[in-house]
Amino acid sequence: MRKDPFEFAKPSIVWVCILIGIPAFIFRARQVQEETKQNRAHMQCFANLQQIDLTAQAWALENKKALTDTYSLSDTTILAYMKGSMLPVCPLGGTYSSGTNHGDVPKCSVPGHRLLYPTPMGGYVR
Numbered sequence: 001m002r003k004d005p006f007e008f009a010k011p012s013i014v015w016v017c018i019l020i021g022i023p024a025f026i027f028r029a030r031q032v033q034e035e036t037k038q039n040r041a042h043m044q045c046f047a048n049l050q051q052i053d054l055t056a057q058a059w060a061l062e063n064k065k066a067l068t069d070t071y072s073l074s075d076t077t078i079l080a081y082m083k084g085s086m087l088p089v090c091p092l093g094g095t096y097s098s099g100t101n102h103g104d105v106p107k108c109s110v111p112g113h114r115l116l117y118p119t120p121m122g123g124y125v126r
């Protein structure tokens, strides 16, 4: 019977696969976990910005404001429209600010946290 010339290497190949594969798997699992955490935070911030925008628009409509009129998120009459009369909090610690006027969307200070509305034609507006 002929002996396998690579018989000596088989156990070491298994060990190499284990020693590289397990840390690589753990590294990738942590990467995915971090991406999921970031995506969740982004979605929560998006929902907060949407709530602020809708609240500011409702307030503007009720108070007969024009799109060019400015507003402040510290205005207590706008905050009264919010749940608990308070601004929501960005999950990554960003601070919210109003748009330049009622025609603009509110903003978050965290890069990438912004309010975009999908259009029926694809893409986003505002």
Ligand SMILES: [Zn+2]
Pocket: 045, 090, 091, 092, 094, 108, 109, 110, 113
């Ligand atoms: Zn944010």
